[in-house]
Amino acid sequence: xxxxxxxxxxxxxxxxxxxxxxxxxxxxxxxxxxxxxxxxxxxxxxxxxxxxxxxxxxxxxxxxxxxxxxxxxxxxxxxxxxxxxxxxxxxxxxxxxxxxxxxxxxxxxxxxxxxxxxxxxxxxxxxxxxxxxxxxxxxxxxxxxxxxxxxxxxxxxxxxxxxxxxxxxxxxxxxxxxxxxxxxxxxxxxxxxxxxxxxxxxxxxxxxxxxxxxxxxxxxxxxxxxxxxxxxxxxxxxxxxxxxxxxxxxxxxxxxxxxxxxxxxxxxxxxxxxxxxxxxxxxxxxxxxxxxxxxxxxxxxxxxxxxxxxxxxxxxxxxxxxxxxxxxxxxxxxxxxxxxxxxxxxxxxxxxxxxxxxxxxxxxxxxxxxxxxxxxxxxxxxxxxxxxxxxxxxxxxxxxxxxxxxxxxxxxxxxxxxxxxxxxxxxxxxxxxxxxxxxxxxxxxxxxxxxxxxxxxxxxxxxxxxxxxxxxxxxxxxxxxxxxxxxxxxxxxxxxxxxxxxxxxxxxxxxxxxxxxxxxxxxxxxxxxxxxxxxxxxxxxxxxxxxxxxxxxxx
Numbered sequence: 138x139x140x141x142x143x144x145x146x147x148x149x150x151x152x153x154x155x156x157x158x159x160x161x162x163x164x165x166x167x168x169x170x171x172x173x174x175x176x177x178x179x180x181x182x183x184x185x186x187x188x189x190x191x192x193x194x195x196x197x198x199x200x201x202x203x204x205x206x207x208x209x210x211x212x213x214x215x216x217x218x219x220x221x222x223x224x225x226x227x228x229x230x231x232x233x234x235x236x237x238x239x240x241x242x243x244x245x246x247x248x249x250x251x252x253x254x255x256x257x258x259x260x261x262x263x264x265x266x267x268x269x270x271x272x273x274x275x276x277x278x279x280x281x282x283x284x285x286x287x288x289x290x291x292x293x294x295x296x297x298x299x300x301x302x303x304x305x306x307x308x309x310x311x312x313x314x315x316x317x318x319x320x321x322x323x324x325x326x327x328x329x330x331x332x333x334x335x336x337x338x339x340x341x342x343x344x345x346x347x348x349x350x351x352x353x354x355x356x357x358x359x360x361x362x363x364x365x366x367x368x369x370x371x372x373x374x375x376x377x378x379x380x381x382x383x384x385x386x387x388x389x390x391x392x393x394x395x396x397x398x399x400x401x402x403x404x405x406x407x408x409x410x411x412x413x414x415x416x417x418x419x420x421x422x423x424x425x426x427x428x429x430x431x432x433x434x435x436x437x438x439x440x441x442x443x444x445x446x447x448x449x450x451x452x453x454x455x456x457x458x459x460x461x462x463x464x465x466x467x468x469x470x471x472x473x474x475x476x477x478x479x480x481x482x483x484x485x486x487x488x489x490x491x492x493x494x495x496x497x498x499x500x501x502x503x504x505x506x507x508x509x510x511x512x513x514x515x516x517x518x519x520x521x522x523x524x525x526x527x528x529x530x531x532x533x534x535x536x537x538x539x540x541x542x543x544x545x546x547x548x549x550x551x552x553x554x555x556x557x558x559x560x561x562x563x564x565x566x567x568x569x570x571x572x573x574x575x576x577x578x579x580x581x582x583x584x585x586x587x588x589x590x591x592x593x594x595x596x597x598x599x600x601x602x603x604x605x606x607x608x609x610x611x612x613x614x615x616x617x618x619x620x621x622x623x624x625x626x627x628x629x630x631x632x633x634x635x636x637x638x639x640x641x642x643x644x645x646x647x648x649x650x651x652x653x654x655x656x657x658x659x660x661x662x663x664x665x666x667x668x669x670x671x672x673x674x675x676x677x678x679x680x681x682x683x684x685x686x687x688x689x690x691x692x
Contacts, residue, residue: 139210139502143545155515162331162659164239164331166398167199173401176195178192178405182227182406183408192582198231204667206325207496207673209236210456211316214444216329217335218267220243220266221246221247221260221263221269222244222247222268223270224299227299229269234390238330239330241330242281243339245263246341247259250652251364252652254413256283257286258349259349263351267294268293268296270296271298271299274321277684278597279377283475298361299581321333334356335355337353337356337568338589339354348597350548351550352547353544353547355545358541359396359479362542363392369413370482376425377422378402379424381433388429391492393492413444416437419455420453424452426455427454428461430590430622432590432620432621434465445476451476453476461492462587481505482505483508484510490538491542494511494512494575495633497502508578511576512574518536518568520534520536528570530570531570532569537561537566538561538563538564539559566580567580589622597655607631608637609635613626613628624658626660627657630663639659642660
């Protein structure tokens, strides 16, 4: 695979000179851990449904990474090849990234909610040579799905299933043979190690063009974010990090997979979100830090509060909960402070950059409630009008950023990179900036709904709605939800003489293999759409009408 990381070369010299790029790689960081603290607990992976727990010291982590890397090389994986991982937060996810990094291969994290529709595009576009999936997870057969897709994916040579059998067995091919002891192992493990500007991660983000965009990151772009992030959160080798957010998102990947290794710290992976289990893990493993979207904080605070009424001890070791993905309601901050005893940090970021802004640990709670934080070191932000002119503080406008962690570009889509000659990246979001340098996201110019931290690709869902025989006009808009932040509502103008029910719409989506989280959860039928003189649907009017309908509808 040839990666067109056109955004990297023009800024390399400047960022090296400023000390913002460190020319470190995950290989060097893992080797340093094995050398300095080989017997320290590195990773604890917990499978909630089965109760299985797997632990690795740093010595064991390094050994298994080497073993799996040689196993991948035996399958023909080499430098620049893409390996897709559609996995929950299992230890195999972490090890796959470390193993690929030994070879200079590129990991493509894929959300486990994706089905044929999403995967067929991503695996084809990213030219994945190997795909790693669970045989079964939450009652779904991932191996069967991938094997069904494989004939239409000419680059996909191997499907490896964790818990699989025969030629597709992940265990038999990568984990059980002692590949690291082979006579050619050291040559394999050292000859193709990537440099800090080689692509190490290809992660897809939902865009406004109707198809996902492949975000390319290197060690320099990722680590230039993780290092200042960890410093601001005052994290070090003594911390234990809980990661229940998916590692197929940047939240889980950067701060649950990579950051613990950079810190020589310990991480606990939870594969299915269950607040009572999370509380037990925090207590048992003495977790001090976690990061997740607002619904996780809501669930944790409410469950701890209920357990304390029954004599529970709460989560005394947990110091900080960094919350991102949606504004944090004021009452939730107060409830979390009271029930959990933690500092709630507000943050905002993107797949293209990782975390961009956060509040400080020393900030008053007011800033977590009313702002999305201020830029990390190495990041600049500005709010401009439609012509690019800076706006006064407090005036909403387009949010631009210039960051050391800005991605290398969109794979095969350089025309969508959205970065000008001065390295300012158009986030597609609307925001205000206050006199203290803190931002507040006020809306999104890009047409994406964020449901519980998960981006819903609106354009793609609307395009599918238009294929329904009863639909004349369609729009998908958000409506507020206390727990998830937003949900999706389909507004439809039916064809003359036709009608449509929510159940029929959802069945249609399921038949087209749409991820369940993307399926609209409300349906409103209208005779016409509010539109501009040019015919563009005025979605803000639809959102206002839905909110009014919800307010006036008895529960």
